[in-house]
Amino acid sequence: MLSSSGCAVGVTRTTLKGLLSLTCTPPWALHMGLQGDLTTQQNLMSSCTGLRSMLHVLDLGPHAHEDLQAPRGWQDVTRHTRQSTWSEDTDWGVGKSRQKQAARFLRDGGTVTVAEHGEAWQDVHALHLASRTRKGLAHHGTKLSTLLNRLAGQPWTFAVLAHNQEGDCVASGGFVVLPDQTCVYAFGGQIRSKVSGRASVAMLRTAMDEARARGCTTFDFGGSQDSGVDQFYAEFGARAVPMRRWVHAPWWFKRCFPQTWSTWTTTSPHF
Numbered sequence: 001m002l003s004s005s006g007c008a009v010g011v012t013r014t015t016l017k018g019l020l021s022l023t024c025t026p027p028w029a030l031h032m033g034l035q036g037d038l039t040t041q042q043n044l045m046s047s048c049t050g051l052r053s054m055l056h057v058l059d060l061g062p063h064a065h066e067d068l069q070a071p072r073g074w075q076d077v078t079r080h081t082r083q084s085t086w087s088e089d090t091d092w093g094v095g096k097s098r099q100k101q102a103a104r105f106l107r108d109g110g111t112v113t114v115a116e117h118g119e120a121w122q123d124v125h126a127l128h129l130a131s132r133t134r135k136g137l138a139h140h141g142t143k144l145s146t147l148l149n150r151l152a153g154q155p156w157t158f159a160v161l162a163h164n165q166e167g168d169c170v171a172s173g174g175f176v177v178l179p180d181q182t183c184v185y186a187f188g189g190q191i192r193s194k195v196s197g198r199a200s201v202a203m204l205r206t207a208m209d210e211a212r213a214r215g216c217t218t219f220d221f222g223g224s225q226d227s228g229v230d231q232f233y234a235e236f237g238a239r240a241v242p243m244r245r246w247v248h249a250p251w252w253f254k255r256c257f258p259q260t261w262s263t264w265t266t267t268s269p270h271f
Contacts, residue, residue: 004043007036009061011048016055016260023053035180038065049074049246056248057264062220062241070246077245080268081223082230082238083182084208092208092219093237102205105198109165112199112206120159121152124174127189151176158214160207162199171199175207182218183211204236225266240270 001008010029016022034041041064048058049071060068062081070076084092106112113120151157151174162171174187185207190196208219221233223243234240247264254261 002044002047004047005036005040007034007040007044009034009044009048011051011058013051013053016257020055021053022055022057023048023051024055024057025059029059034061034064034068038067041065041068045246049248054250055253056246058246060244060246062243064244068244071248073248075247075265077247077265078267078271079223079225079243079245080240080270081243082221082233083241084219084221084236084238086208086212086217086219092212094205094208095235095237098201098205098235101198102202105162105195105202108195108198110162110195110199110202112160112162112202114206114210115159115161116153116155116157118149118152120161120172121149121174123161123169124159124172124187124189127169127172127191128174128187129189158207158210160203160210162203162206164193164195164199170196171203173203173207175211177211177214177216180218181216182220183207183214183216184220185222208236223268225268227269240268242268242271 001010003009010026011023012026012029014022014024034044036044045058045060045068049056056074059079062083084094086092152159156177158175158177160173160175161169164170168191170193171190172188173185176184176186178184185204188200188203190200193199204221211219219236219238221236221238223240224230224233230240245264249261
């Protein structure tokens with residue numbers, strides 16, 4: 001964690017392929033983002049870019065100052081997140097089809113609960129790992145377990161679990177409430193079944209209601225380069241919000257690891 005003038009960003013140092021040193025923004029810190037005035041943000045990013053590492057992939061969050069400039073030789077990539085906003089006049093703007101799916105899940109005997117205890121976060125962990133394993137994605141099991149254990153029971157976090165009529169947890173999510181009245185969908189997962197899609201919708205719909213009850217006016221789904229997932233979030237009334245990423249690597253990296261470079265530097269289709 002790096003801080004300046006009361007603001008902080010999270011970074012982690014790891015390796016790529018077990019060989020190349022990498023400094024990056026971990027998934028849990030994507031939406032901590034930069035806060036403060038331009039000078040504060042410049043100081044924070046100077047600390048991040050100054051960390052000794054062969055590779056850097058730094059996500060700046062949705063509040064990065066528009067005048068913040070990447071160092072010379074770094075690539076400034078525009079990504080995006082999806083955010084829904086609530087007000088007395090508009091509510092969250094969830095699409096009718098998604099509302100019907102949530103209602104059907106409950107009508108067919110499913111249940112959705114909000115919890116803050118550690119056991120609920122264990123279900124979040126298990127389903128998150130299962131989903132990432134199914135998609136062939138790295139899941140950082142040990143580190144993630146440690147992080148979720150720390151989050152469990154904090155007054156600014158909550159978990160939402162969806163159980164089918166047999167009592168099995170088929171969808172879950174872990175949520176973090178930020179000081180700026182934003183609730184972030186930080187972790188999620190599901191077990192493939194006939195009801196898992198409706199269960200995920202009901203889980204998220206309940207999370208949005210809980211976020212509103214906690215005083216949040218913004219619900220952040222996170223960004224996805226997967227067009228299907230992106231559209232799924234859009235149907236909850238979530239608009240695309242730009243987020244910048246700074247990438248730095250040696251000149252030869254793009255040639256030796258073209259797929260990784262493409263994954264890191266692919267821009268948002270919305271901006």
